[in-house]
Amino acid sequence: MTHSMRSDTYPPYPDGGGRGWRDTATRYALLPLRIFLGVTFIYAGLDKLTDSAFMKDGGAGSIGDTMRAVRDSSAVPALVDLALKNPVGFGYAIALGELAVGIGALVGLLTRLAALGGALISLSLWLTVSWSAEPYYYGNDLPYLMAWIPLILAGASVLSLDAAWHRRRRERAEGLT
Numbered sequence: 001m002t003h004s005m006r007s008d009t010y011p012p013y014p015d016g017g018g019r020g021w022r023d024t025a026t027r028y029a030l031l032p033l034r035i036f037l038g039v040t041f042i043y044a045g046l047d048k049l050t051d052s053a054f055m056k057d058g059g060a061g062s063i064g065d066t067m068r069a070v071r072d073s074s075a076v077p078a079l080v081d082l083a084l085k086n087p088v089g090f091g092y093a094i095a096l097g098e099l100a101v102g103i104g105a106l107v108g109l110l111t112r113l114a115a116l117g118g119a120l121i122s123l124s125l126w127l128t129v130s131w132s133a134e135p136y137y138y139g140n141d142l143p144y145l146m147a148w149i150p151l152i153l154a155g156a157s158v159l160s161l162d163a164a165w166h167r168r169r170r171e172r173a174e175g176l177t
Contacts, residue, residue: 027158030150034160037147038106041118045099048091055091063091066129073132080128097121105151108160115151122148 048054053061064087071080083090097117104114122145130139137143156162 030154030156031159033147034105034108034111034151034156037115037118037144037151038102038104040144041098041102041121042106043102045095045097045102048095048098055088055095057087063087063094070129070132074128075131076127079124083128094121094125105156108156108162111156111160111162112152115148115155119145119148119152 051061053059054063056062057064059065064084067080067083067087067090071077071084074080098121101114101118101121104110105118122141126139126141126145130141133139
């Protein structure tokens with residue numbers, strides 16, 4: 001018995017010669033996730049940066065009070081203690097990180113790196129702020145963490161700056177041969 005490679009399948013890439021709606025759906029499958037996560041993280045970052053109550057060491061709605069409230073119920077109290085050394089700086093770091101991650105995901109710029117950053121932000125928030133949510137699926141940071149994983153693995157193959165740069169590099173390489 002011999003085994004052969006099927007030649008009637010098409011890769012899920014924009015220039016891969018795919019035919020039919022299934023190939024198109026495969027190529028664009030992660031685009032809604034990228035848009036959702038990108039817009040959500042941009043919004044979250046801007047919301048924090050523009051909320052005068054959030055960027056304070058103390059007071060209702062402040063990052064400082066939020067961190068002090070979750071310290072004893074978090075999975076990693078040492079991480080909360082680290083943030084409490086400079087709550088406002090930590091608040092700015094999270095907000096700017098969310099903004100950078102959201103922009104990267106939305107426009108497909110260094111998508112895998114942006115997705116890794118989003119996953120790390122979501123992981124840190126899950127282990128601290130939403131760890132005590134019961135049952136665990138009421139906390140929203142865990143689903144966000146899981147949503148970033150496909151983008152870490154696959155990146156952004158369509159409608160992205162990454163895809164445009166890849167195409168341009170490939171065209172240049174083909175032009176040299």
